[in-house]
Amino acid sequence: MPSQPTTAEARARLRRALSLRRGPGQAVAAVLLGILGFLLAIQLTDATDVLARASRADLVAILSGLDTRADQLEAELARLEQARSDLLAGAGDTEAALADAQARLDTFGILAGTVAAEGPGVSVRIVDPKGSVGAVALLGAVQELRDAGAEALQIRGGPDRVVRVVASTPFADVPSGGVSVGDVALSPPYTVQAIGDPDTLQTALRIPGGAVASIGSAGATVDVRPSDRLLVDALHEVTDPTYARPAPPPESS
Amino acid sequence: MIPVLGLVAGIVLGIVLDVTVPASLQPYLPIAVVAAMDALLGALRATLEGVFDDRVFVVSFVANVLLAMLIVFVGDLLGVGTQLTTAVVVVLGIRIFTNAASIRRLLLGA
Numbered sequence: 001m002p003s004q005p006t007t008a009e010a011r012a013r014l015r016r017a018l019s020l021r022r023g024p025g026q027a028v029a030a031v032l033l034g035i036l037g038f039l040l041a042i043q044l045t046d047a048t049d050v051l052a053r054a055s056r057a058d059l060v061a062i063l064s065g066l067d068t069r070a071d072q073l074e075a076e077l078a079r080l081e082q083a084r085s086d087l088l089a090g091a092g093d094t095e096a097a098l099a100d101a102q103a104r105l106d107t108f109g110i111l112a113g114t115v116a117a118e119g120p121g122v123s124v125r126i127v128d129p130k131g132s133v134g135a136v137a138l139l140g141a142v143q144e145l146r147d148a149g150a151e152a153l154q155i156r157g158g159p160d161r162v163v164r165v166v167a168s169t170p171f172a173d174v175p176s177g178g179v180s181v182g183d184v185a186l187s188p189p190y191t192v193q194a195i196g197d198p199d200t201l202q203t204a205l206r207i208p209g210g211a212v213a214s215i216g217s218a219g220a221t222v223d224v225r226p227s228d229r230l231l232v233d234a235l236h237e238v239t240d241p242t243y244a245r246p247a248p249p250p251e252s253s
Numbered sequence: 254m255i256p257v258l259g260l261v262a263g264i265v266l267g268i269v270l271d272v273t274v275p276a277s278l279q280p281y282l283p284i285a286v287v288a289a290m291d292a293l294l295g296a297l298r299a300t301l302e303g304v305f306d307d308r309v310f311v312v313s314f315v316a317n318v319l320l321a322m323l324i325v326f327v328g329d330l331l332g333v334g335t336q337l338t339t340a341v342v343v344v345l346g347i348r349i350f351t352n353a354a355s356i357r358r359l360l361l362g363a
Contacts, residue, residue, distance in 0.1 A: 010301040010359035017300050018254050028307045029296065030259030032314045036289040037260040041267025042274060043282050055280060057335045 110152055113164040113236030117152040121195035121230040122202055128188035128220035135171040135179045137218065141192060141211035142171075148204030150194035152232040157186025164234040182236070188220075198226035280334065281322040284341055288321035289314060291345045294352035301359040321345065 005013075054062065109115035124141065126133055142153060142165055153165035161184055163169065169182040178187040194201055202224055205212045212222045274282055292314040299305040321341050328337025357363070 005302055005359065007359065007362035009303065013301055013303055014360065017305075018257070026255040028311050029256035032259075032289075032311065033256045033293065034259035034263035034266075036286070036293060037263025037265075038267040039263075039282060039286050039289065041264045042270075042272045043286055045268060045271065055335045055338070056329075 111166075112238055113152070113166040113234075114238055116231065116233040116235065117195055118229060118231045119151075119195040120198050120228050121150070121152075121193065121226075121232075122198050122205070123225045123227055123230065124192040124194070124205065125223040125225070126188065126190045126192070126215060126220055127223070128190070130219050131177050131188065132218040133179070133188065133190070133215055133220050135173045135181075137211070137215050138179055138181070138190065138192075139171040140214065141205070144204050144211045145192070145194040145196070145201055148196060148200045150196040150201060152195040154193050154232045154234040155181050155186060156191040156193070157181070157188065161186050162234040164232070164236040166236045169236070193230050193232055195230055195232055198228075202226060280329065280338070281325055284321045284325050284338060285318045287342055287345045287349075288317040291348050291352070292317045294349055294356065298352045298355050298359070301356060 051059070051062070106115065110117045122145075124145075126138075126141075138155070142155075145153060154162055155165055156162040157179065163182045163184045163186070165181070170180075172180045174180050174185055178185055179190070180186070204210065205222075205224055207213075212224065215222050292310070295313060296305060296310045299309070324341055325334060325338050328334040331337075
């Protein structure tokens with residue numbers, strides 16, 4: 001190990017080395033530095049592709065990481081698909097509940113007379129030239145039909161005079177002739193249309209001493225005609241109850 | 254001065270020529286560069302100390318580069334290429350720092 005040169009000596013040597021002095025040492029150093037610069041440059045320009053330069057171990061690590069990530073994503077996918085099918089099933093439940101509610105609405109609408117109804121039934125035509133059929137006889141016929149299971153009823157009496165008969169429909173005699181049904185004045189001939197089992201309804205009307213017999217004995221003619229398809233399209237307007245309120249359900253003990 | 258010109262010329266050539274490194278040589282190129290830098294700093298230090306010898310420089314430069322690449326190559330064959338690459342880079346890095354410190358002391362006296 002030679003003695004440590006001083007700073008001034010070192011600087012002088014650097015200056016001399018950096019001067020444009022020609023010599024075999026300078027040329028060799030230039031060639032080697034040129035090789036270094038060349039390698040450095042191509043390494044730097046080539047360094048863009050990380051995967052291409054990664055070692056085998058690094059690649060294995062990257063692959064393993066990707067596998068783990070793929071597993072996680074697949075689990076996530078399965079979870080989301082499960083959630084999706086759950087939601088679809090829930091939507092199906094909602095649709096079923098909606099259909100159920102709609103069916104009940106239809107049922108109550110038919111019972112309350114707020115929707116038109118159609119179906120098989122009978123059409124009872126009462127021709128009463130002498131005005132001998134009053135409210136009681138008409139109500140009797142309606143009751144017979146109800147007893148026999150009529151589900152929707154309407155009474156036609158005169159042009160454009162048709163009344164849906166529901167539980168609260170009042171029947172009254174009109175002094176000048178005819179019958180007031182549900183505050184609509186009807187005049188003969190009356191036609192009672194009832195939806196129900198046609199055979200049962202006919203049988204109920206024709207029992208001895210029944211509606212047909214009593215009306216016929218009063219001097220009117222009754223024509224009962226079964227039909228496969230009747231349309232009961234007169235509507236009853238429901239008013240909100242003024243006094244009646246739903247009672248609380250009984251306490252279960 | 255001429256060596257500095259050589260370095261600049263090499264860099265320019267490397268950028269302009271757009272050489273693609275063969276895949277088989279790709280793991281060794283960075284090691285070769287680091288080894289060459291080590292030899293270069295050693296040569297600079299020798300210059301400042303007045304003991305620079307061009308023959309020694311050429312031999313140490315080539316030997317450094319080849320030895321570093323050979324070590325990594327053997328490491329790859331043994332399946333410990335990554336670790337040996339790290340080892341070579343660490344050793345060369347220590348030498349580079351030592352040489353740089355010596356150069357700093359020679360030029361700045363501190």
